[in-house]
Each structure stands twice: as structure tokens, then as C-alpha cells.
Amino acid sequence: DEMRLFAKEMVEREVERHAADGLGIVDYALWSGGARVVKHSEPFTAGGKAGFFGTKGRGSVHSNAQKVLEPSFGEPGQCFALQGSSGFVEIKLRSGIVVQAVTLEHVAKSVAYDRSSAPKDCQVIGWYDGPDDDASMRAQRIMHLVDFTYDLDKPNAQTFTVDTSNTDQQLVNMVRLSCSSNHGSSTLTCLYRFRVHGFEPGSPSAITLQT
Amino acid sequence: DEMRLFAKEMVEREVERHAADGLGIVDYALWSGGARVVKHSEPFTAGGKAGFFGTKGRGSVHSNAQKVLEPSFGEPGQCFALQGSSGFVEIKLRSGIVVQAVTLEHVAKSVAYDRSSAPKDCQVIGWYDGPDDDASMRAQRIMHLVDFTYDLDKPNAQTFTVDTSNTDQQLVNMVRLSCSSNHGSSTLTCLYRFRVHGFEPGSPSAITLQT
Amino acid sequence: DEMRLFAKEMVEREVERHAADGLGIVDYALWSGGARVVKHSEPFTAGGKAGFFGTKGRGSVHSNAQKVLEPSFGEPGQCFALQGSSGFVEIKLRSGIVVQAVTLEHVAKSVAYDRSSAPKDCQVIGWYDGPDDDASMRAQRIMHLVDFTYDLDKPNAQTFTVDTSNTDQQLVNMVRLSCSSNHGSSTLTCLYRFRVHGFEPGSPSAITLQT
Numbered sequence A, B, C: 001d002e003m004r005l006f007a008k009e010m011v012e013r014e015v016e017r018h019a020a021d022g023l024g025i026v027d028y029a030l031w032s033g034g035a036r037v038v039k040h041s042e043p044f045t046a047g048g049k050a051g052f053f054g055t056k057g058r059g060s061v062h063s064n065a066q067k068v069l070e071p072s073f074g075e076p077g078q079c080f081a082l083q084g085s086s087g088f089v090e091i092k093l094r095s096g097i098v099v100q101a102v103t104l105e106h107v108a109k110s111v112a113y114d115r116s117s118a119p120k121d122c123q124v125i126g127w128y129d130g131p132d133d134d135a136s137m138r139a140q141r142i143m144h145l146v147d148f149t150y151d152l153d154k155p156n157a158q159t160f161t162v163d164t165s166n167t168d169q170q171l172v173n174m175v176r177l178s179c180s181s182n183h184g185s186s187t188l189t190c191l192y193r194f195r196v197h198g199f200e201p202g203s204p205s206a207i208t209l210q211t
């Protein structure tokens, strides 16, 4: 009977966690929470349209970019494809937070057509972007958050902890995920989902924005 | 071995229930089943657009209103936000039914930024709206279905049973969910998902409409 | 302790399988993977619009047709409804594969309004469509893949194995699902999800297309 109770509680807990956006951890990079991709490296465009984005400025964000900030049913194709074996996305978080961890998720092995486009060696940096900041102010504030390697042999959602003693508990409302290599494709690197975890110091504005 | 069989069957049952629109209970207020929000209190609109809907008549339904009738991945933001600490939605069900229960679902605690916008004290009324009915006929038919309090300490989908001895098994094709309070926000009240459960007496028209 | 470990691993495996597009099996008929419905029998259109598609040629594919190739939350209505008690869809797969199995999924019993529109006796054929093929070349290459009966008493996603000794390991990039009967509705037959499983012989083009 004790065993049955243990099994029942574990099943309910795991299903509940899955039902809560997959992981059951607050994500400040979530599109429906107000986060946005504001910049990225050149997107992969099948059919000869590569380079289409090269002539556009900072405002040109590909329509697929928001897939990086959205949940899916775990099926292949629900990703943002960047050209070549490396690339980056810059994300404006829903609010300023102290970053404690990030999660990178690729399509699961069981349903993937090919996983050579999965990111491998990545770095995450962050900073606080104020309304009146110029470029030199931004540069001063950039913090290194975490380096990680995405491992194809582990579960497909992989969480990496930030050493918060280094970041000195500083607020960040912008993060940049840069991947310098992938798992073999020379053509494209696919980003399925990137999440940013942490906490926001209580503030009236944070409460006003919540939905 | 008996224990393994028990565990296996329980897991499969729970995952199957989750895969069936989360609860595994028929929902007559489901958007993809044909139900629609037809009226609601003033929506919350960030950025100074509050009041935008005030000048419009019955036909003006906010584009976010259908989120109340749709499933999601459990992430924050997949809701319809009403202005202030109270509000209502009126829903035309997919067909006339005898209402046996309703379910109100808010975002799960584990992924929420803030839950002060969750509804608290709510009431559900229902009536049957015929094609040629005028206002006085409608008023006569209004039935009180259930009063409930949404509890932040319980699982996020909470089902409340209608005392069907009171409603005398009458058919209803319209319901109104009114929440007179929320869990603390003075700014907005968020409705994530509302479901209406019951049964439809067998009829040729019900069968024709099914998909 | 051994029992706890067994239970824990089983739960994690089942939730992971569910999170991987429901089944955890590669699907070459997936819309987000590049597959498309290219042809179908007359769609069911409520409200007197039946026949709307009758006058259009091969290029006229109903906007709901892609639902057959997409996952959902398991709620009713996320289907493509065909007129009458029989019907077909033709699907261009994301790439040429050797077909090993197919899966037909209807809405789960627990949340369905009515299941008389579920397909019953079905047949799947396949062929390879080259860019310069004419009709007679296509006809020569048509392979019978599998006959099956969808059973309302079994779990709602039902997988049927192809006898690959018959198909001689031939490549297929087109499949046609034809259902000659349903479970009782004379009005409509609903297709919720159809998947095609198999393997693609390694090729540079297959790798180029992957996302």
C-alpha cells in the first residue's frame, strides 16, 4: 500500500510537471510572457533565399525566431534555423531578473529526422538595457553568465546553472545565446527552445505587467 | 509482479488522461467544438488602450477571449485578461446540455510569474437561448448553476459540481461565468480556461453538428 | 527500493514518449517536417457550402487538410472532415522512404462528443513521384502498403505494420489513405491524425532538407 501511494504520487507529480510548460520552472524568455527575440544571426532559408536578411538592420527579425521562445508538442520542425554551423539570438526578457539558470531544448532523439543541426558549444551573456543607454554603457555592463555543451546523449531539455557568485546578483533584461559549433551539419543550426530562469526582485512595475 | 502491473497501468492511464485535452472529460465550452465567447466585461489592455472596448456593442468580442475556451501547454500568458479585480464572460456552448459540472483552470504555480490575477469567488449561471427569444423570456429562464471559490493551494484545474436537483435537468446553451473577486491584483483578472461538463439528450441535430 | 526505481524509470519514459509528439516514433507525414496534403475527397462543410470544392482542380486543398498532419492537445474538432461515410487524402511525404508502418489517430473516447465519424475500414497505397513522371508511369509504381480496420475499443492512436516483404523495400514519397467506411455517420468522416513511419536511405539531399 505504501508502494502504491508512492507510485501514485510520483506519476501525478511527473504529469503535472509536464503539463506546466514541460518543465515546471518559471521561464522569463517565454514569448507569451512578453519576451522577444530582437536580433539574430543570418537565418537558414531553403530554396536559395539565403542572404535575404543580410541587407536589413536591427529591426529585421525573422518570423520563425519566436519559435525559440515557445512550447511545442515536441515534433521536429518547430525551431528557428540559423545558417551554418554557428549562430546567435538576442532576447529581451519579459522583465529584469537575476539569472540563475538557462535551458536549451532540441527535438527528442525518438522523433528526429537528423540531429546534426543541434547546437553544441554555447555561451550565454546578459546585460541590462535601459531606455536611454548608448552602446558604450551597454558594453560596460555585459556579464558572462554560462558556457555549456549540449549533449545529444542526455534528455533533450538540458538545464545549465549560472554561477551567481560571479554575476554579483546583478539584474539582466537582455540575454544573448551564442553557439560556436553544432553536432555536424555545415548547413544549418536549429534552435528549438531556449529558456531563462531566475528571480525578479519584487517591484510595483513587475506586478503591473504580469498576466 | 503485481506491483509492476499496477504501476504500469496507472502510468498509462494518467498519461492517456493528460493526452485527452488534459482532463479526459467532455467539454461543451471548447472553441474547437464550436463554443464561442459572445460577451465579456472590459478587457485589460496594457499601454493605455483601456476603455477601447467601452464604446462597442454586443458584437465586440476581444480576440483574446477565445483563449478561455482553448487548451495550452500550461505556460503563463495563454489567458484572457479582464480589467480590474472582477469580471465576466458569456459563452454560447456548442449545443444544449444539462450542465453537471464546470472546471476553472489557472496557470500552474510552478511556472507562474505572479498569481494575484487568479479569479477567487465566482458564480456560474445558465439559460437556453432560442432564436426568437426576447430579453424578458431570457430573464425568466436564468438558472443558478454553481458558486465556487478558486483555491490557489489546490491543483490548477479545479472542477465544481452542479447540484442538478436544483436545475431540474433543464437544457442550457448559454453560460455566464462571473468572478466578483480575485487573489489580490487591483489591475487585472486572468481567465486561462473554463470548461462546461454535462450531457446532451440524444437528438438528430446534435449528431449532425458533431465533428 | 528496486520497485521505486522501476516505477520512477517507467514514469519518466512514458512522459518522455508523450512529450515527443505523443508516440516517440519518427513521422514522415508531419506538416512541420515538410509533408503536405496535396489532394482529398470532398470536404464536409457545415452550413450549406457542400460542393464548394467540387469545381476546383488538383490545386484546391482545403485549409483544414493540414490538421491531419499536425499534433493537437487531443481535443475534439482538431480534424479534417470529409463528406459522407468514406473518403481519402493523398500526402506528399517530407522525403522518399521505405514505409514500415502507419498510425491513424482519432479523438479519445473520454473527450469525444460522438465517435460515429471515426474511420473504420481503410487502405493505404504508396508510390514514388518523380519530377518528370506522367500518369502511366505513376500507375505502374503504385504499391499496396496495408489494409486496416480502426477499432473504437482500442487506444485512440493505432499503429498498423506494413508487410515489407511485399513492397520489396521500394522507396515511396506519396501515400494515399482511403477509408471505405466509418463508424456510423452518414454525414461525415473525420481524420484527426495520420502518420507514416519508415526509414530513408542515407542521402545528401535528405540531410540538406532536415531541420
Ligand SMILES: [K+]
Residues within 6 Å of the ligand: A067, A068, A069, A070, A071, A072, A078, A079, A192, A193
Ligand atoms: K519551439
Ligand SMILES: [K+]
Residues within 6 Å of the ligand: B067, B068, B069, B070, B071, B072, B078, B079, B192, B193
Ligand atoms: K487557454
Ligand SMILES: [K+]
Residues within 6 Å of the ligand: C067, C068, C069, C070, C071, C072, C078, C079, C192, C193
Ligand atoms: K490533428
